[in-house]
Amino acid sequence: EFSSFLKQKMLHFGDRKVGVVGCPVHHGQAKPGTEHGPDALREGGLIKKLMGLGLDVHDYGDVGTPSHEDDHHFDLPVKNPKHVATASENIAADVYNVIKSGRTCLALGGDHSMAIGSIFGHSLAEPEHVVVWVDAHADINTPLTSSSGNMHGMPLSFLVKELQPYISKLPGFEFIKPCLSAKNIAYIGLRDVDPGERYIIEKLGIQSFSMSEVDRHGIKDVVEKAMHYLDPEGVKPIHLSFDIDALDPSLAPSTGTPVPGGLSIREGNYICEELAATGRLTCVDIAEVNPSLGNERDNLITVNSALSIITHCFGGRRQGTYPKNYQIPIPTHTNHVAPPPS
């Protein structure tokens, strides 16, 4: 018999509408360049590839990321909080609108502070959503546990309800309502976790599949366990926040904080195929593509890896796929050596 799991997961062309939101933020970390991530992905052929999957694609362009001249707060252990806050508010608004319009949202970073806005905006449209966070890093430092002050290492701390007693009040962040419980988050791919982050993960019981667990259980069981934990009934909208540094540095060299021993592109694509197959993937972030790091070849590799991740989130399958009502063409004549029409 033909494997049943393949059939039930079959996604035909054109089942989805997608809205693309560029999030060209870079003030969440110190290396210029992540603001060029959205355009690097577009120039790499993003829209064409999505349309090649038969999708109805609309690109909403980039959100505004206005700068703040007075964004140094000498008593605060974070860098550029107002800048990050304003961008987050704009991202949240666009993500909310895209999802409310009936499209799946693809949010293109930008550094990973972008996820403050995209997850918050997603929660306004879909309060029951769960988050799969694929990253080498846990990005759950509080302003006070962070040793760098870079906000791309903190986004989850602002969103998790249980952490709020530990979070400093930051200028501009008044608009954010913590919208996640610790049990709504599953990590995949961690391998560089700060002491405070590890403590938080353990104290709050956040489901964390580090590379150790991927090695131990294999990617199939990891994805299954993560999804079963987040939503045993399989009914909730899913937010995938994919930091490109989750992949091995050989696959994503153009990123700010690479860590050896990452996911293979196969594992990355597998995660995306499985989440896409649920039919409940409502918003996808792609973060930390930085075209200013590495040479041209590094850039090409990184962008292609990101595009592969994205297409497998939106119906691309290594088994192949075909349009609805496809039929094999039948030869209409057997006269095979006729001269060309002149």
Add this chain to the structure above:
Amino acid sequence: EFSSFLKQKMLHFGDRKVGVVGCPVHHGQAKPGTEHGPDALREGGLIKKLMGLGLDVHDYGDVGTPSHEDDHHFDLPVKNPKHVATASENIAADVYNVIKSGRTCLALGGDHSMAIGSIFGHSLAEPEHVVVWVDAHADINTPLTSSSGNMHGMPLSFLVKELQPYISKLPGFEFIKPCLSAKNIAYIGLRDVDPGERYIIEKLGIQSFSMSEVDRHGIKDVVEKAMHYLDPEGVKPIHLSFDIDALDPSLAPSTGTPVPGGLSIREGNYICEELAATGRLTCVDIAEVNPSLGNERDNLITVNSALSIITHCFGGRRQGTYPKNYQIPIPTHTNHVAPPPS
């Protein structure tokens, strides 16, 4: 206890006779160079490596691949059909003769259109054979589903009985009798499958282990399931058609249609070790090594990967192996500081 599966699969040196057939074809695709594949493998040390495994090796040289001046057929959606047909007929004859002479056949491509001849020739000698097709591509386009007209993407369509109503009559192809049923084929490694191919795979129920399934089940279960499906009683001759682009492009850069996210050399070797251990591997194709693509280092990597695949098909084992009647040598004297003979 010492693991029993290791013992029962032990292959001693010298249990096999091998016949090498060069298939320097390149008209099945558009990039010159695959015609140099057989010699690149020979110059890389193929024969010596096979003999180093204790095998009785005979190299039958290359089959003829005569060109046809009038091989443009403007009403046919395929390129160079006469050229491919003639080469296929010659390959089929040589493969048939090698197998009939009691040797395992190693057919060195050449582009993957070579498999039309090698599988057909194999079927003439062993009508019950089954095919394991290891490839990034399904190579089962019909002339009418192919978007390129390149015949290296079509070989299986000419061989599968169930597909014949959909196959255009091509000049020179009269000699081929479809010799495979859909149930005689198992794919491993697919990750770039055209819509028509996917439809055919699903409609005919062809067993397909794409990279998704390799990621999901692991290579051990994939090989076990494939072999159990093809031949649950374990009695049939096996044809392995190994497209080097099944391997990850990092391992086989010198090939015409590389696709990221391929098999590791470990997985490739594992497949071969397992098929070899059945004792029923009767014919092996190695296709799509193209020394004209990539630089010298790319070539070396590609050829070495191909040689590794081949040696593991013919008795090479990562656990090691030793000649029959091997004994550990015993020191014959303990006088260890004597002067050298003068």
Add this chain to the structure above:
Amino acid sequence: EFSSFLKQKMLHFGDRKVGVVGCPVHHGQAKPGTEHGPDALREGGLIKKLMGLGLDVHDYGDVGTPSHEDDHHFDLPVKNPKHVATASENIAADVYNVIKSGRTCLALGGDHSMAIGSIFGHSLAEPEHVVVWVDAHADINTPLTSSSGNMHGMPLSFLVKELQPYISKLPGFEFIKPCLSAKNIAYIGLRDVDPGERYIIEKLGIQSFSMSEVDRHGIKDVVEKAMHYLDPEGVKPIHLSFDIDALDPSLAPSTGTPVPGGLSIREGNYICEELAATGRLTCVDIAEVNPSLGNERDNLITVNSALSIITHCFGGRRQGTYPKNYQIPIPTHTNHVAPPPS
């Protein structure tokens, strides 16, 4: 519920004392440079990384490796036996002293002949120890089965009791008492095994998890089976002898005998995390880092891989770790826009 296996394996900072012993030997093989291995690891930041894990680290410096002018023995099929013997005796003494002082020993090679001394020294302090040998090679040739005469391919043959009838008497080796039974050894990572070695492994029933078995069973089961086999009650001290060539050449290019198809850094780190989590890892060898082979980038890659292996042997975990009594800091004021102190 939060995965229990994570909690029970939690290692807090500062639970261990470590003693580093440099073993700058190179006469066990023909390529100069392994004598610079210890310093390459130190200069790569070894001590600081170990201290960053909260460990009490003492570096005992390098053992002496005096040369012998009359170390050519024309009737013996081994090279430099006196040199290797003297270095081994010194290594054994230092390893013994470090372990007896209550520190875990980290022995930095040097070629893999270093393990003669480190395993023997370990056995003097802990006679019940078991050995996990992670290597592309079996390193169990006898002087008479070796085709090269290089002693880095023989260390285990001098230590295994059952092999002694086959071992030539060598000048300087009188001090060594065979201290291992075949059942005290488990191999992981083999993929280039000589015929005599394979015969010995099979004859003595040595537990061998070649890359085939890693591919077949996965690294989790391999480590579990190896440890269960060596010590079903989980009480014995463990010696890990890690040849850097066990890793894939892409991860350890600066080594003398690279073999394609090796362990990933993830698998290497997994092995180390699991052995460390037993709390019984008493001595670790890192062998065959050769900074004289390859270019600067190759060296950096190799050293970083070795450091990753080492840190995961001594408490580094991809899930993260935190100091005992860690607490999340709580904001002490909310006045977040005060001017800086002037």
